[in-house]
Amino acid sequence: DVKVTQSSRYLVKRTGEKVFLECVQDMDHENMFWYRQDPGLGLRLIYFSYDVKMKEKGDIPEGYSVSREKKERFSLILESASTNQTSMYLCASTDPGDYGYTFGSGTRLTVV
Amino acid sequence: GDSVTQMEGPVTLSEEAFLTINCTYTATGYPSLFWYVQYPGEGLQLLLKATKADDKGSNKGFEATYRKETTSFHLEKGSVQVSDSAVYFCALSGAGGFKTIFGAGTRLFVKA
Numbered sequence: 001d002v003k004v005t006q007s008s009r010y011l012v013k014r015t016g017e018k019v020f021l022e023c024v025q026d027m028d029h030e031n032m033f034w035y036r037q038d039p040g041l042g043l044r045l046i047y048f049s050y051d052v053k054m055k056e057k058g059d060i061p062e063g064y065s066v067s068r069e070k071k072e073r074f075s076l077i078l079e080s081a082s083t084n085q086t087s088m089y090l091c092a093s094t095d096p097g098d099y100g101y102t103f104g105s106g107t108r109l110t111v112v
Numbered sequence: 113g114d115s116v117t118q119m120e121g122p123v124t125l126s127e128e129a130f131l132t133i134n135c136t137y138t139a140t141g142y143p144s145l146f147w148y149v150q151y152p153g154e155g156l157q158l159l160l161k162a163t164k165a166d167d168k169g170s171n172k173g174f175e176a177t178y179r180k181e182t183t184s185f186h187l188e189k190g191s192v193q194v195s196d197s198a199v200y201f202c203a204l205s206g207a208g209g210f211k212t213i214f215g216a217g218t219r220l221f222v223k224a
Contacts (some may be wrong), residue, residue: 004155006155029167040215042201042215044215048211069149073197090156092155092156099163099205100146100158101148101156103157105155106153
């Protein structure tokens with residue numbers, strides 16, 4: 001069964017820490033995405049990548065960066081975590097023209 | 113810009129009732145349309161999709177028809193089960209599968 005795996009289901013970090021959220025897919029997909037999900041705000045796109053070492057800003061990139069050194073792995077980095085980054089983070093992947101994402105199970109991050 | 117509007121929830125139904133969740137969209141060109149489902153504590157799963165006008169997507173008893181004339185993609189199921197309780201997201205995607213736009217989500221509760 002094809003999968004997108006996020007390294008942690010729950011994470012608690014302190015304000016100011018550098019936080020890494022990891023996402024790995026085993027489907028050889030070209031496109032990968034990071035969203036955050038908040039009550040009342042739905043899903044908002046943070047960053048996406050359409051190839052190794054390529055990245056594009058989404059709708060809310062401020063305070064985040066990403067890394068894609070290998071095709072299967074897409075990392076989201078919170079440079080200096082803040083309490084307003086407490087959220088559910090969802091990783092997804094797809095192929096061009098595939099129409100439809102495969103999502104990971106999500107990482108619920110709490111910044112204290 | 114492109115957008116998706118879906119009915120606010122929560123929707124509460126008794127088991128075996130008929131389900132409709134309305135979804136309308138605004139888009140340039142000819143988007144692909146999707147319904148995703150999110151069970152508690154999980155990521156989103158693709159439920160069904162339609163890639164062109166008049167297409168009907170179906171899966172697990174759920175159906176939705178791509179109506180270009182009314183810019184709608186309403187989700188229906190003839191007889192819901194308790195296990196269908198979840199949050200349902202309508203979404204659209206342009207060419208290449210980049211930057212899928214999600215609706216706000218509709219929470220469904222099904223009572224036994």
